[in-house]
Amino acid sequence: SYDLTQPPSVSVSPGQTASITCSGDKLGDKYASWYQQKPGQSPVLVIYQDDKRPSGIPERFSGSNSGNTATLTISGTQAMDEADYYCQAWDSSTVVFGGGTKLTVL
Amino acid sequence: QVQLQESGPGLVKPSETLSLTCTVSDYSISSGYYWGWIRQPPGKGLEWIGSIYHSGSTYYNPSLKSRVTISVDTSKNQFSLNLSSVTAADTAVYYCAREFRDCSGTRCRNWFGPWGQGTLVTVSS
Numbered sequence: 409s410y411d412l413t414q415p416p417s418v419s420v421s422p423g424q425t426a427s428i429t430c431s432g433d434k435l436g437d438k439y440a441s442w443y444q445q446k447p448g449q450s451p452v453l454v455i456y457q458d459d460k461r462p463s464g465i466p467e468r469f470s471g472s473n474s475g476n477t478a479t480l481t482i483s484g485t486q487a488m489d490e491a492d493y494y495c496q497a498w499d500s501s502t503v504v505f506g507g508g509t510k511l512t513v514l
Numbered sequence: 515q516v517q518l519q520e521s522g523p524g525l526v527k528p529s530e531t532l533s534l535t536c537t538v539s540d541y542s543i544s545s546g547y548y549w550g551w552i553r554q555p556p557g558k559g560l561e562w563i564g565s566i567y568h569s570g571s572t573y574y575n576p577s578l579k580s581r582v583t584i585s586v587d588t589s590k591n592q593f594s595l596n597l598s599s600v601t602a603a604d605t606a607v608y609y610c611a612r613e614f615r616d617c618s619g620t621r622c623r624n625w626f627g628p629w630g631q632g633t634l635v636t637v638s639s
Binding site for chain 1 (some may be wrong): 559560561562573577622623626630632
């Protein structure tokens with residue numbers, strides 16, 4: 409089975425840039441999506457097709473995918489960005505989610 | 515703005531079948547897209563269960579495939595999940611979501627959105 413690996417936690421100071429990675433074998437040959445989930449809420453799509461932002465998602469959210477790593481970057485991180493983030497990809501007719509990263513803004 | 519709402523029992527006994535329905539509003543399932551089920555055990559990450567196309571084609575998580583059935587009722591604009599022989603490990607918040615999927619050969623781009631609010635299902639006697 410295909411695995412996506414994320415760091416369990418990432419910390420960032422307000423106004424700084426946060427980078428959350430997602431690693432998988434030849435992930436750059438696939439498409440990555442990213443979801444934000446705040447406590448007690450449903451996940452929300454923040455990046456799709458590696459680097460596309462859905463309508464309504466702030467421009468400070470961006471994505472990239474190359475080699476074995478996809479990266480979600482949040483520029484000028486705000487307190488409201490504190491949440492769990494999950495990457496997701498498609499492999500062999502299966503949807504795969506990463507284990508999730510807790511982003512702390514402190 | 516398409517909306518999804520899960521419904522079903524919040525408590526299921528071990529060895530029985532978990533059954534949930536997702537009702538879609540402001541969008542006709544027959545118009546396209548895939549429709550998926552994803553679950554999240556308390557304090558843990560997301561796990562894809564399976565997806566169905568409006569025509570009835572299904573894709574399941576291999577680890578759950580033997581116990582999962584997803585069906586669609588276009589007349590009611592609903593799709594459903596049945597998970598058989600449940601155990602305490604199946605206790606989770608269950609989400610339904612719309613899935614965009616587009617494949618070129620074996621390479622597919624896909625993502626989920628929007629999601630329903632989720633429903634907690636507890637497996638316990």
